[in-house]
Each structure stands twice: as C-alpha cells, then as structure tokens.
C-alpha cells in the first residue's frame with residue numbers, strides 16, 4: 001500500500017466532520033476543503049459547491065493523459081455519524097489508532113476509509129500523468145442526514161459521464177470482493193395515533209373508550225410480515241427476481257445462516273437463513289423500528305407513536321408502495337381515532353451485471369483481488385445510486401466494508417487489508433474503464 005494513502009486517511013479522519021444532530025459546521029467545511037485541496041495539488045480543478053443551506057459538496061475534475069478518454073464520476077461522502085458516548089470507545093473517535101490490522105476512528109469505514117482509495121489513486125495517477133480516464137469527483141456532506149444537496153446537484157448536472165463508481169458498500173466476508181448490483185429503496189414512516197385528550201383511568205374507562213396502543217397494534221398488524229417473514233402480496237408488487245448470474249455468484253459467499261449468526265441475529269424462521277441473500281436483496285421487508293406509548297400504571301393511553309421502515313426490492317416503485325402502505329394503515333383506523341403520518345422515501349436501484357461497465361469492473365476486481373467477485377444485492381439503501389442511475393450512467397457500486405466494521409457504532413474500524421484491496425481495485429478499475437467507448441460531453 002502507498003504509505004501516503006494511510007497518512008492521508010488518518011489526516012482526514014482527524015477532522016470531526018459530524019453531520020448528525022446539528023453537526024459541526026467548522027469541521028464539515030474543513031473536511032470538504034480537504035478534498036478540494038487534494039484535487040488541486042494533483043493538478044485538477046475543484047471547488048466547494050453550496051446548494052441552499054446544505055453542507056458543501058466538494059466537486060472537481062482530474063484530467064486523463066488522453067483527453068478523449070472516457071469519463072468516470074466517483075462518489076463518496078465526507079460526513080460522519082456522531083460518535084455517541086465517549087466511554088464506549090477504546091481510543092478517541094477522532095484520534096485514529098491502528099490495532100490488530102484495523103484502523104479505529106469514526107468514519108474509518110463509513111465512508112472516508114472506503115472512499116479514499118478511489119480518490120487517492122485518481123489523484124496519484126493524475127499527478128504522475130498516468131490517469132487513463134477523466135475523473136469527475138463528487139464528495140458530499142449530508143449522506144448521514146438524508147440531505148438532498150447531492151441529489152439536486154446530480155439532477156441539474158449537464159455534463160455527462162460514461163460510468164460512475166460509488167465506494168460506500170461492502171462484502172459479507174473478507175475473502176470475496178463484491179459488485180453491488182441491486183440496492184433496496186426505502187419508505188420511512190412515523191405514525192402518531194391519538195384516541196383521547198389525555199390518558200384515562202382504566203377502571204373508569206377501560207372497555208368503553210379507545211386505547212391508542214390497541215389501535216396502533218391493530219394498524220401495524222395490517223402491514224407486518226407473516227410468520228415466514230414475507231410481506232403481504234400488495235407490498236411485494238413489482239419485485240424483479242434476481243438473475244441466474246447473481247444467484248450463481250451467491251454460492252461463493254459465506255452461507256446466509258452464518259451471516260445472520262455472525263451478526264448475533266436469529267433467523268425469522270427455520271430455513272430463512274438459507275434464503276438470506278434473496279430475502280435481503282431481492283425481497284421487500286418491513287420493520288417496526290420504534291414503538292412508544294403508555295405508562296406503567298392503570299391507564300387507557302391516549303397517544304401512541306411508532307417508526308416503521310419498509311425496504312423496497314429492486315423493481316418496486318417507491319411512490320406506489322408509499323401509497324399502498326399508507327392506504328392499508330389508514331383503512332385500519334377506527335372511528336374516533338386519529339392517525340397522523342409523515343414519510344420520506346428513496347427508490348431502489350438495479351443494474352444488469354452483463355452490461356459492459358459491470359463486466360469490465362468484475363475483471364478489474366478479479367485482477368486486483370485475485371478472486372472472482374460476487375454480484376450482490378444489498379439490503380441497504382444509497383439514494384445517490386438511484387439518482388445516478390436516473391441519469392443513465394452505469395453505476396459500479398463497490399467498496400470493501402465488512403460486517404465487523406461497526407459503522408455508526410462505537411469503535412468503528414476498517415481493515416488495513418480492505419484499504420489495500422481498495423487501492424488495487426481503484427487502479428484496475430480506472431485502467432479497465434478506459435476501454436469504454438467515450439460518449440460523455442466534455
């Protein structure tokens with residue numbers, strides 16, 4: 001590994017660019033400017049772009065040695081989650097430390113450590129006059145807060161690209177590099193049920209008045225999965241089945257039951273573990289994330305609150321699914337109760353592994369890692385991927401994150417081996433994508 005890659009990462013990780021919970025505006029600014037300074041030092045052009053009141057985007061361009069080469073847009077995010085309670089960290093979150101082959105810091109994996117090799121290699125190749133593709137750099141600062149600045153930038157962008165690379169994803173095990181070809185979308189709902197002006201005495205009113213927790217229970221029952229973990233058919237409309245190439249490549253991954261056990265989870269029923277990759281990537285799911293109401297006394301609660309997230313499988317329409325979901329919930333509200341709903345949503349994305357950019361990417365990963373990559377659908381959602389796909393770019397979603405990285409949690413870390421694979425893969429990706437026909441306007 002280029003020692004400057006590790007030095008650069010440690011330097012970037014020292015900037016506490018937290019965007020959640022109000023964030024740290026000075027550090028946000030500093031982490032974005034850090035990116036622009038590196039583009040300029042490599043001989044490229046870069047600037048901070050501000051859209052509305054959002055955190056700045058670091059946007060730039062590094063020129064290929066041959067200007068007629070194809071153009072590749074690379075995406076990452078410089079913002080990080082808040083560190084949470086300091087006492088849960090073995091070493092301070094913004095004082096990076098290497099222990100047992102892992103670099104520990106907030107952002108070590110999500111997304112500074114995952115993204116930086118892609119950026120670092122482009123800068124190094126540009127500085128050496130060896131960059132085989134034109135690289136457009138897009139690094140945002142609102143990924144952890146669902147900000148839309150980057151979405152607005154992508155929608156308004158009039159320059160094109162021949163492919164995009166997003167390193168904000170990972171692998172189920174350290175042996176198998178992955179190209180993520182499907183990402184689930186999301187519909188996020190908060191529900192507030194009100195059934196009375198105030199909590200009532202259960203002796204005086206129990207049995208004759210509406211109970212907000214009972215109503216909430218009834219509403220959630222309309223949309224919860226059955227005992228097999230599958231949702232009702234209305235909520236699975238539009239799902240596209242995985243291609244044979246995807247299903248075949250899952251055999252190279254650790255068994256699904258083990259992936260669940262490694263995370264400390266338990267399968268929803270016997271046999272669900274074997275279907276992990278299909279369930280997690282190619283089916284819809286709904287989870288109650290939070291349920292609040294009542295008090296530990298003899299009351300008839302007047303108010304109940306819930307947060308529900310539904311993951312949409314590739315093929316599903318987020319607007320349509322939001323309508324179906326809210327329709328089922330509203331139909332269950334009894335006379336006299338009020339349901340208040342708020343929502344946000346992001347569409348799913350799916351890429352055909354047989355398209356040229358993905359085939360070139362698979363060959364690049366094979367050369368870089370010495371292993372056959374798997375085409376995987378991930379259960380997570382990266383809204384920018386759907387935005388980029390909407391522009392017609394083939395998007396190569398990759399990265400070398402691992403389940404043990406503890407992203408968003410205390411003691412977040414990234415394997416030095418993942419950094420090495422990231423560096424090798426980035427170089428091979430740029431070389432491989434130079435073979436794409438260049439269509440992008442420059």
Ligand SMILES: [Zn+2]
Pocket residue numbers: 081110144407408
């Ligand atoms: Zn994150």
